[in-house]
Amino acid sequence: MTDAGQLARRYELDWLRVLAFALLIFYHTGMLYVERWGFHYKSQYLSSTLEYLMLASSPWRMLLIWLISGYAFGSVxxxxxxxxxxxxLALTRTVVxxxxxxxxxxxIVPPQLYAEMVQKDGLTLSYWQFYQAFFDLSHPLFNDYRRGVWPHVDVNHLWYLRSLWKFTLVLLLLAPLLYWSPVQQRLSRFFALPLCWQLLGCCLFLFISRYWLEGDARRDVQGFGYFLLGALLVGQPPFWQKLAEARSWLGWGCFGNYLLLCGLYYFYTQPALLPSALQPLLQICLLGSFVLQAALMVWWLLALAERYLNKPHRYLNVANRTVFPIYLVHQSAIIIAALYLTPFQLGGALEAALVLLFTLVASVVFVGVFWYLPWCAALVGLKTTHVFSQWQQRLGYALGLIIVTPLALTLLL
Incomplete structure (x- = not known):
């Protein structure tokens, strides 16, 4: 057990969680317009220049979310x-x-598949016709889309929830070992080391996993690594003190390495500018700069937040409650807006502005509806201010567990 001071709430992590998930709306909107990066749907207005702006957040955004998620779970x-x-805790988190x-x-996800099939396959069915076919897991319409939790029923942007549930179960199994006194003593000594050594460890972990792994395996290994790191940082005051002291050089390091990353990426996308013999070296340098940016930015953002955001606010609690349902619906709203705006040929800037506006309005409406339907709020992960009795809570968890059991077994097997 730790003392109350060590477990004091870190409001800066609450703020970072809200800001990081808000960034996803802009990032996924940008994915409509970047030229070389794949997405479920693409605008007709593509830009290679936008990729450099996307590189400002691409290396670190999910790692930051994983670290914050791990810290929150570790506090529990x-x-x-x-x-x-x-x-x-395992049962309640499974339902939640x-x-x-x-x-x-x-x-929520099916409209993304519909838009993808409209663009890639020239699908002419109405959405209602498509959705009726969607429930037939053996329907020939989806022969080229046999991927996902069930055939053609994929998680898309909700992969975070799938992985978060699995990581939660693994950490629950590891908890007795991780919080064993001798292990905690060694961890305390590690986090008391100079920050550069911890940063080097993160870089090596990210470099090796990114070099040797691909796809979901790489994403899950890196995600769990930072989820575990976040849990281990609970009750480690020396680490946070070192972050505060290193805020300046971390910031300059992020700025300088971002410029290097953009330069390397430019040569990577223009292979004719370099001799073929230098291409392998370029790829290694690009990978090294990418993982260094990921590690530096997470540390720097934590340091900035600890300095400027470590305080409560009357709107912070509401923002924290609404992050989950907005995350749930935002990417589908983005793609729906893009799909129906495409025929109007509005130009890239106006189209993107309208996509963002529609997504924000749809997200607010989505949250508002479930805020006033507290009995349904758990379906979208919304914690309302409504107070349920003990028997109502138990009944809700029991029904939820029955509903999600087939999904849980599918994900585990």
Whole structure:
């Protein structure tokens, strides 16, 4: 067990969580317009220049979210001291995470597949006709899309929820070892080391995993690494003190390496400018700069937040509650808006502005509807201010567990 001071709430992480998920709206809108990066749907107005702006957040955005998620879960874990508490936490987190994922799989994500098929395959069915076929897992319409949790029923941007649930279960199993006193003593000594050594460790981890792994395997290994790191940072005051002291050089390091990253990326996308013999070296340098930017930016943002955002605000609680459902719906709103704006040929700037406006309005409406339907709020991961009785909570968790059990078994097997 740790003392109260060590477990004091870090409001800066709450702020960073809100800001990081808000960034996803702009990032996924940008994915409509970048020329060389794949996405479920693409605008007719593509830009290679936009890729350099996207590189400003691409290396680190999900790593920051994973670290914050790990810290939040680690704060809960450190308060547990009995196997029954671990079991209860596993069941409640299963419902809290997989119930919105189930809703997302069958109701929120399908419009993304529809837009993808309209653009890539020239699909002419109405959305209602498409959606009726969607529930037939063996329908020939989806012969080229046999991927996902179930055939053609994929997670898309909701992969975070799938991975978060799995990481939660793994960390619950590891918790007795991680919070064993001798292990904690060694971790304390590690986090007391100079920050450059910890930064080097993060870079090596990211470089090796990115070099040797691909696709979901690479994403999950890196995600779990930072999720675990976030959990281990709970109750480590020396680490946060070192961050505060290193804020200046971390910032300059991020700026200088970002310029280097953009330069390397330019030569990577223009292979004719370099001899072919130098291409392997260029790729290694680009990878090294990418992972260095990822590690530096996460540390720098934590340092900035600790200095400027470590305080509560009356709107912070509301923002924290609404982040989850907005994350759930935002990418589908982006792609729906882009699909129906495409025929009007509005130009890239106006189209992007309208996509963002529609996404923000749709997100607010989505949250507002479920805010006033507290009995349904759990379906989209929204924590309302409504107070349920103990028997209502137990009934809700029991029903939720029944609903998500098929999904949980599918994800585990």
């Amino acid at each position: 874990l450190r308060r547990l001291n009995h196997w029954r508490q671990y079991s209860k 995470l997989l119930l919105p994922l189930m809703v997302g799989l069958w109701l």
